Amino acid sequence: MKKLERIGLFILNIFFITVCFGVMVPILYAFSVSLNAGNSILGSDFSFIPRAFTLNNYRAVLFDQPVLLWLGNTVILAVSSVTISMLVAVPGAFSLSRLKFRGRKHIVKGLILLYSFPAILSMFAIYRLLSPLGLINTKIGLIIIYVGTMAIFGLLNLKGYFDSIPGEIEEAAGIDGANTFQKITLIMLPLAKPALIVTGMMVLIYVWNEYIYAITFMTGQSNYTLAAGLYSLQATEMSGSWPVFAAASLVVSLPILVIFFAIQKYMVSGLTAGGVKM
Amino acid sequence: MKHANQKLSSFYAWLLAIPALVLIGLIVVFPIFYTGYISLTNMNIFNWFTFRIVGFRNYFNALFLFDSGFLTALFVTVLWTVLNMIFQLVIAFTMASLLNIEKLKYRKVYKTLLMFPWAMPGYVSILLWKNGMFNSQFGLLNQWLERLGLEPVRWLANDVSAFVSSMVVNLWLALPFMIMIIDGALQSIDRSYYESALIEGASWLKRSISLTIPAIKPIIGPAVIITIFTTFKQFDVIYLLTQQVGSKTGARIHTVLTYAYENAFVTNNYGYSSAISMIIFALLLGFSLSARYLSKGENE
Numbered sequence: 001m002k003k004l005e006r007i008g009l010f011i012l013n014i015f016f017i018t019v020c021f022g023v024m025v026p027i028l029y030a031f032s033v034s035l036n037a038g039n040s041i042l043g044s045d046f047s048f049i050p051r052a053f054t055l056n057n058y059r060a061v062l063f064d065q066p067v068l069l070w071l072g073n074t075v076i077l078a079v080s081s082v083t084i085s086m087l088v089a090v091p092g093a094f095s096l097s098r099l100k101f102r103g104r105k106h107i108v109k110g111l112i113l114l115y116s117f118p119a120i121l122s123m124f125a126i127y128r129l130l131s132p133l134g135l136i137n138t139k140i141g142l143i144i145i146y147v148g149t150m151a152i153f154g155l156l157n158l159k160g161y162f163d164s165i166p167g168e169i170e171e172a173a174g175i176d177g178a179n180t181f182q183k184i185t186l187i188m189l190p191l192a193k194p195a196l197i198v199t200g201m202m203v204l205i206y207v208w209n210e211y212i213y214a215i216t217f218m219t220g221q222s223n224y225t226l227a228a229g230l231y232s233l234q235a236t237e238m239s240g241s242w243p244v245f246a247a248a249s250l251v252v253s254l255p256i257l258v259i260f261f262a263i264q265k266y267m268v269s270g271l272t273a274g275g276v277k278m
Numbered sequence: 279m280k281h282a283n284q285k286l287s288s289f290y291a292w293l294l295a296i297p298a299l300v301l302i303g304l305i306v307v308f309p310i311f312y313t314g315y316i317s318l319t320n321m322n323i324f325n326w327f328t329f330r331i332v333g334f335r336n337y338f339n340a341l342f343l344f345d346s347g348f349l350t351a352l353f354v355t356v357l358w359t360v361l362n363m364i365f366q367l368v369i370a371f372t373m374a375s376l377l378n379i380e381k382l383k384y385r386k387v388y389k390t391l392l393m394f395p396w397a398m399p400g401y402v403s404i405l406l407w408k409n410g411m412f413n414s415q416f417g418l419l420n421q422w423l424e425r426l427g428l429e430p431v432r433w434l435a436n437d438v439s440a441f442v443s444s445m446v447v448n449l450w451l452a453l454p455f456m457i458m459i460i461d462g463a464l465q466s467i468d469r470s471y472y473e474s475a476l477i478e479g480a481s482w483l484k485r486s487i488s489l490t491i492p493a494i495k496p497i498i499g500p501a502v503i504i505t506i507f508t509t510f511k512q513f514d515v516i517y518l519l520t521q522q523v524g525s526k527t528g529a530r531i532h533t534v535l536t537y538a539y540e541n542a543f544v545t546n547n548y549g550y551s552s553a554i555s556m557i558i559f560a561l562l563l564g565f566s567l568s569a570r571y572l573s574k575g576e577n578e
Contacts, residue, residue, distance in 0.1 A: 013384065015376070016377075016382075019392075023394065023395060025418070026411055030410050087297075091294035091297070092294060092297065096295060100291070113563060113567070114307065117559055118513070118558075120535060120539060121313065121535070122306075123539075124542040124548055124552065126305065128316075147305075148304055148306060149306070151301045155302075208399065209402075211401050212513075231401070242409055242410070246406070246410065249405065252399065252402060256399050260397035261397060
């Protein structure tokens with residue numbers, strides 16, 4: 001019996017090692033190609049461990065392409081979007097969670113329904129609305145779009161978390177004479193720190209990964225975000241800047257990987273924000 | 279006095295919520311209404327300013343002209359959603375069950391590695407699949423085929439293989455979330471539940487069907503519903519794999535979202551595309567209301 005169990009576990013481990021390797025193949029392949037010198041990718045003698053090692057592709061990414069410029073654009077967009085999102089979502093979610101006012105339930109219901117609407121469907125309408133305002137091809141235009149798109153997520157996610165914090169602490173503070181502003185900054189925010197971090201990071205990840213608005217609304221290489229730039233760097237079926245593209249892909253992904261694994265245990269609650277109770 | 283107080287607190291409540299609501303109004307709600315308005319016009323690239331109201335003609339064209347392509351796209355989207363969900367649930371349940379076998383030591387390592395596709399930026403992964411795996415010149419899949427002495431395949435060039443390729447990529451992207459959800463649900467089941475079943479000698483399959491699945495159903499329910507929505511609304515996979523502007527691969531598969539996008543930004547039929555958008559929105563509202571209604575009925 002013991003022996004049978006050991007064999008079973010051995011097979012199970014082999015199974016998981018195979019599956020994990022299989023899952024990682026696209027990433028490992030890109031990694032290996034990005035470090036590989038020479039043209040061996042075109043031959044059939046490819047291996048996951050590069051035969052001749054080089055960092056040239058990474059050098060090409062950082063210095064031959066305007067990646068640093070794109071990084072700058074992305075950072076500006078991300079930081080502004082996260083800041084504004086939090087500035088509007090925190091008081092809004094506090095209001096929806098704690099303050100009783102007429103129409104509150106309807107607002108929450110409406111937000112949940114709107115949350116199912118894919119932003120891409122109204123992209124043309126947004127284009128036509130922003131274009132007479134001169135906001136096409138500007139960072140401000142994109143920031144407004146990103147903040148507006150993520151505002152529902154921010155409100156629902158934070159409201160859900162605020163709802164889970166018992167109200168007695170604030171009531172006690174209220175008796176001691178704290179006003180609404182003090183209740184938010186001194187009591188709610190410190191208690192809700194994990195939710196704040198996750199919400200901010202989700203907005204950051206969204207902006208970092210958003211490409212369709214960025215390529216449709218921004219023209220000219222110097223305005224590109226990392227996502228739009230990476231999109232433009234793709235190798236076509238025929239041309240072979242694939243090793244450079246592979247290197248760029250991994251460089252662009254690295255910060256997101258770090259953030260993801262840092263907040264991983266909160267990701268599930270973040271993605272199910274639309275399911276909060278009414 | 280109390281009345282005045284209430285008014286004041288109501289004023290505060292609105293004041294705090296207004297900035298977020300105004301932004302949502304501007305970027306989400308108003309564009310939906312505006313899309314509704316455009317859907318009633320013949321706006322296109324030639325009629326950018328000179329468009330006129332044409333009533334429900336665009337809706338009629340989308341829904342009743344057989345060759346409009348919309349009904350096909352809707353069918354493909356439903357097929358896409360159903361197939362993806364079946365594969366996702368079956369594979370994720372199997373993987374999560376295996377991960378929960380008691381004496382598996384390196385569970386954490388496996389879990390972390392399996393999370394990678396979720397952690398990577400989605401569009402990067404899709405582009406890596408397109409350029410690294412499926413490329414007909416230097417893609418890894420064709421390198422493997424070549425080594426086996428087989429002819430290279432143009433994976434994304436015809437409808438069926440492009441659909442299957444897209445589904446593989448979508449499963450690769452979506453499975454980590456589902457595995458994690460089911461894994462979490464499995465861990466929350468009371469172990470003593472099983473013991474009597476084990477003593478009675480019930481097989482794994484039998485235990486799964488009669489014990490495990492009913493026990494995790496309410497826990498994974500919301501996540502499954504959300505995944506159905508995201509699968510239905512999936513745009514990136516099919517768009518980036520097969521129909522990027524300037525590098526179409528030859529396959530002509532459309533989901534409703536890529537169909538609406540193509541009519542707006544490639545063929546510039548704004549009125550028609552807006553009608554499609556409104557129909558999709560109505561469908562999603564319908565799903566979401568009935569999902570809420572059903573889940574409410576179950577809770578009571």
